[in-house]
Amino acid sequence: xxxxxxxxxxxxxxxxxxxxxxxxxDSSTKTVVDKGTMTQKDSTNTSSNLATYQISGTITPGLxxxxxxxxxxxxxxxxxxxxDKVSSVVIKGDATNTTLVAGTDYNVYVxxxxxxxxxDQTAGTLVQVVMxxxxxxxxxxxxxxxxxxxxxxxxxxxxxxxxxxxxxxNQGGVIPNGGWWEQQGGTVPGTPGEPPVxxxxxxxVPGTPTNTTVEKYGDLKITKTDGKTAATLENAVFSxxxxxxxxxxxxxxxAVCDNATNKTNAAANLIVSNVTTAxxxxxxxxxxxxxxxxxxxxxxADANIIYCLVETKAPDGYNLQAKSIPFTIAEDKTATxxxxxxxxxx
Numbered sequence: 001x002x003x004x005x006x007x008x009x010x011x012x013x014x015x016x017x018x019x020x021x022x023x024x025x026d027s028s029t030k031t032v033v034d035k036g037t038m039t040q041k042d043s044t045n046t047s048s049n050l051a052t053y054q055i056s057g058t059i060t061p062g063l064x065x066x067x068x069x070x071x072x073x074x075x076x077x078x079x080x081x082x083x084d085k086v087s088s089v090v091i092k093g094d095a096t097n098t099t100l101v102a103g104t105d106y107n108v109y110v111x112x113x114x115x116x117x118x119x120d121q122t123a124g125t126l127v128q129v130v131m132x133x134x135x136x137x138x139x140x141x142x143x144x145x146x147x148x149x150x151x152x153x154x155x156x157x158x159x160x161x162x163x164x165x166x167x168x169x170n171q172g173g174v175i176p177n178g179g180w181w182e183q184q185g186g187t188v189p190g191t192p193g194e195p196p197v198x199x200x201x202x203x204x205v206p207g208t209p210t211n212t213t214v215e216k217y218g219d220l221k222i223t224k225t226d227g228k229t230a231a232t233l234e235n236a237v238f239s240x241x242x243x244x245x246x247x248x249x250x251x252x253x254x255a256v257c258d259n260a261t262n263k264t265n266a267a268a269n270l271i272v273s274n275v276t277t278a279x280x281x282x283x284x285x286x287x288x289x290x291x292x293x294x295x296x297x298x299x300x301a302d303a304n305i306i307y308c309l310v311e312t313k314a315p316d317g318y319n320l321q322a323k324s325i326p327f328t329i330a331e332d333k334t335a336t337x338x339x340x341x342x343x344x345x346x
Contacts (some may be wrong), residue, residue, distance in 0.1 A: 004246035026072075028057045028174035030210035035294040036242060036305065039080075039162045039217060039287025040272055048271055051081070053155045055210055057174035059091075061147065063136035069178025072196055073129040073153045076205045080168050082158040083110065083118055083125045091142045093149035096144060109195045121160070126204070129153045131194035160321050162217035162287040166332075166339035168216050173207030181206075216290040218329040218340030222309070224281040225345060226318075232281030236346070237313035240272040240285060241324070244303040247291070253326035257308035261324045273312070290340060291328035304328070309344060321346060 003012040034051040041049065057075050077083050080090065086108050091098040100106055109128045110116035111256065118125050131139065142149040153173075162168065175181050175196060178188040187197035198206050224236040243260035260269045277283045291305040292298060299305065307328065311321040325344060332340040 006012070012166055026058050026060055026174070026176035026180065026208050028055060028172065028208050028210045029187040030055050030075075030170070030172050030213050032213040032215065032296050034159075034215050034289070034296075036244075037159055037215070037289055037294075038119045038271065039159050040285055049159050050084075051157050051159055051215065052087075053081050053157065053170065053172075053213065055153050055155070055172040055174065055208040056092075057208075058151060058176065059139050059143040059149055059151065060177050060180075061143055063140060063177055065133060068136045068140060069176075070175060070181060071131040071136060071139060071151070071177065072172045072175040072197060072207060073151060073172065074174070074205050074207055075127050075155055075170070075172040076123045077127065077155075077157060078168050078170055079122050079124045080159065080161045080163050081125075081170065082121065082160050083127050084156045084158055086127065086153060086344040087156050088152075088154045089129055090152050091139060091149050092152050093146035095140065096142050096146040096149045098138060100135055100138065104132065105138060106131050107193045109305075112195060124204075127155060128195050130193055130195055136192055145342045159215070159287070162219075162339065164338040164339065166217045166290075167214060168217070169212050169265065171205055171212045173203070174210070175207040180208075213296045214293075215296075216293045216331055217287045218342060220285040220288055220307075220309075220329070220334070221341055221343045222275065222277065222283045222285075223343070223345045224277040224283075224315070231315070232277075233318070234277055234279065235313075236277045236281070236282060236311060236318075237285075238275040238283065238346075239270060239310050239312050240275065240288075241266065241269040241308040241310065242271045243269050243306050243308070245306050246302045247304050247306070247328065250326075253306065253325065257324040257326040259312055260306070260308050269308075277315075288329045290331045293331060309346070311346065 031054045038048045089100045089106055107130050111126050185199040224233040241261050245256045275283050309325040314320045329342055332338050
């Protein structure tokens, strides 16, 4: 490296040149815990609408907290995800496990507002965890003591809807230090703990991008009919139960649902109640998670999501269905939009 160097744009002289070891690189990773989630809001189990995201970021070695200048973990949540809170920020490594303190070690900005609340859900929400000088010093010390140390920020959200395609993507980013950010054309604020100044043309989520996590949902459409005349019937009421098991033939699936809906297990497995057929004998349940995908990965073969439909009130003059009805939500990889719709005629 030589001093001074010209700026990448504009040709001005740059006297602040940063050099890093060639065998190190900054990176970030995103994970999601969304097993068993759904978008329907009349769920009897409110936890079914919650998804937790974690962003892990490397810490650049060899920098003091002062030299680091800035460290930011950002997440731009899809409009179909409501940001709830940052539940924790920790430094983790083989020999490190340090919990950072909100307001002391880091600040949380929501769409640029310190400790702000969601204002415009339709545009999505940018949440940024910005290290203060105290946090920067702790990151530097942890990396010096443990070369495997990384930051891990945990974000909690509520799923609002599955959207037209049934797919909800999400990506974050990490700004690892001031030198890196300035090389991208950004400006480091004078006071640690303030959000970075993002230059025009920067991606929505500033920093080294994480992988993109994906959530997948589909709908269930129920048609209630008279078994003899095929006339459609209103005012049939259903509940939906969910369990995790291997998919099998009709007999195996029936056995799974019989077990999931018996007196011992029914209360724990109930997710939706009071689904009532209306005009044309129709009822729709929105946003059930696809049976073979959760936590951003294919579901284990022995833990697919198995759904069980149970009639709880028959239309006047009719008897209840004798057994639960097993069904799955399969990802539709061919249709546009990709939303999978499972249709049951009962």
